[in-house]
Amino acid sequence: MDRQEFERLALEHLDAVYRMALHLTRNPEQAEDVVQDVYARALRPRAVASFEDRSSDGTGGMRSWLFTITHNVFYSKVKKDKRRPQAVGEFFAEADSAPLPDEPPPAWDGAAFDWEHVDGRLKSAIEDLKDEFREVLLLWGVEGLKYREIAEILGVPIGTVMSRLHRARKILADGLLGDTDTVRDLGLSRFDASSGNGGME
Amino acid sequence: MNSDGANDMNLAALLRAGADDELQPDQKAHLDAHLRDHPRDTDRIEFERQLKEACGRVMGPISAPPALRERLIASLDRIAQDNSPRQEASSTAPAPESVRLAQGVESLSEQTRRQSFWNRMTPAVRALAAAILLLVGGLFLLQVVNVGSGNLSLAQAHMSEIATFVGDEHDRCVIDPSRAAKFNISELDAAPALLEEIVGKSISPANLAFGGLAFRDGGRCHVPGKGDSVHLRFDVVDQPGETVSLFIQRVADESDELFESGKSYELQSDNQGRAVFGWAADGLNYFLVAKDEALCESYSIERGLTPNAG
Incomplete structure (x- = not known):
């Protein structure tokens, strides 16, 4: 791949890389720093060779490759800044071994949803999620990646991706459905989120 | 699945x-x-x-700021420009991208050898630098990085990355006032504590100060690498509006060991719009960014000769 093509491809995904960096850092300035580090790393000779290898064996394109670098840059910074009392590796190990949550998605009475009325509350709930949950939610919900692709980007087993997604979704659903105004705005009624048998009265 | x-x-x-x-x-x-x-x-x-x-x-609806995109494109252009002379001279056949990028880094380093600092100084600055040298005993000579054509390492690519980062960060902080939010000290006397907290070593104000420079502010930065880092800024007294940046990074492990002790390295020269010098002392990497290469030279000479003991 020649230089111009490489740059064109890399810059084509700048919005997606910035979006991921912003959702991880929740700070525009830090997000820009992350993005610049991502592109600096992406242009290292060894990194370019790594991308060419990865592309040639069909395991990922430029976007996934840049997401992988973004993930690595962010968590390197997390470790360096010691912002988290718990080591990332320890958290991953914990998440990997935890069973999938058994709570089913909430049921409702079939009334029409009105999600747009709760977008603000959903946004707030997403911002409260742990970085790991928000990251997987972004790759799944916004970037439309499959579980396997997300697992490859994050360097974790596919079961871990599923576990994080389930937990993230449950937290969001619980957060939304625990609020009576949200339930009303969504058009829900008589739901029973904790029941596994349909939950309808 | x-x-x-x-x-x-x-x-x-x-x-x-x-x-x-x-x-x-x-x-x-x-x-x-x-x-x-x-x-x-x-x-x-x-x-x-x-x-x-x-x-x-x-x-979903988030886009990268236009300024960020422009900075990235400018950085890519700079690397491309660094590559082009060598490509023309070496071969008509296009080299693999990884090789050309490596050549870009090498080209960057070559620029540090191309022009002698001593020949480019004004007489006054030369006299000042010579005086400093004499005063401290002339124990060290400024040396520029010498990258063999077949000896390019990842460390040198990393060095190039850092040079670009600190140069860009210096410019960003000048251009964009919002970037200055990271600076949380404005007195030189507060710098030792800041450095102790972030890079784990206290450096006395006397060892940070330099003639003709007035301390402006400082705060945490994120120089690429594993070690934590600090960004200090100084105003050039004789040139209103001109700022010098000193980045100090803890050497966390061997991947951060970029410089041979006692030598300073010109990572970018002022014919690129700014000069970036780097050196290491006492477990810390130093990166100095200024518009004037001679100032970088003088400052690094003094620092190289009197490494801080932390």
Whole structure:
């Protein structure tokens, strides 16, 4: 791949890389720093060779490759800044071994949803999620990646991706459905989120 | 979806994976059978699909700031310019991208050898630098990095990355006032404590100060590498509006060991619009950014000769 093509491809995904960096850092300035580090790393000779290898064996394109670098840059910074009392590796190990949550998605009475009325509350709930949950939610919900692709980007087993997604979704659903105004705005009624048998009265 | 995590899938996981179209045929058949017995659970699947759409709607509409895009393009252009002379001289056949990028880094280093600092100084600055040298005993000579053509290392690529970062960060902080929010000290006397906190070593104000420079501010920075870093800024007294940046980074491990002790390295020269010098002392990397190469030279000479003991 020649230089111009490489740059064109890399810059084509700048919005997606910035979006991921912003959702991880929740700070525009830090997000820009992350993005610049991502592109600096992406242009290292060894990194370019790594991308060419990865592309040639069909395991990922430029976007996934840049997401992988973004993930690595962010968590390197997390470790360096010691912002988290718990080591990332320890958290991953914990998440990997935890069973999938058994709570089913909430049921409702079939009334029409009105999600747009709760977008603000959903946004707030997403911002409260742990970085790991928000990251997987972004790759799944916004970037439309499959579980396997997300697992490859994050360097974790596919079961871990599923576990994080389930937990993230449950937290969001619980957060939304625990609020009576949200339930009303969504058009829900008589739901029973904790029941596994349909939950309808 | 493959088998790990899917074979023992419980109902919740089955419904959610079904909503995500991530089921294998046998799992899909299992879900279909379940839905025949529990038709209301199709609503649960629909809820998950709508939740996904809502997440996409809430998290999705974010674009990179135009200024960030411009900076990245400018950085890429700079690397391309660094590459071009060598490409023309070496071969008409295009080299692999990795080789050309490596050549760009090498080219960057070559620029540090191309012009002698001593020949380019004004007489006054030369006299000042010479005086400093005499005063401290002339124990060290300024040396520029010498990258052999077949000896390019990842460390040198990393050095180039850092040179670009500190140069760009210096410019950003000048151009964009909002960047100055990171600076949380404005007195030189506060610098030792800041450095102690972030890079683990205290440097006395006397060892940070330099004639003709007035301390402006300082704060945490994120120089590429494993070690934490600090960004200090000084105003050039004789040149209103001109600022010098000193980045100090802790050497966390061997991947941060970029410089040979006692030598300073010209990572960018002022014919690139700014000069960037680097050196190491006492477990710290120093990167000095200024418009004037001679100032960098003088400062690094003094620092190289009197390394701080922390």
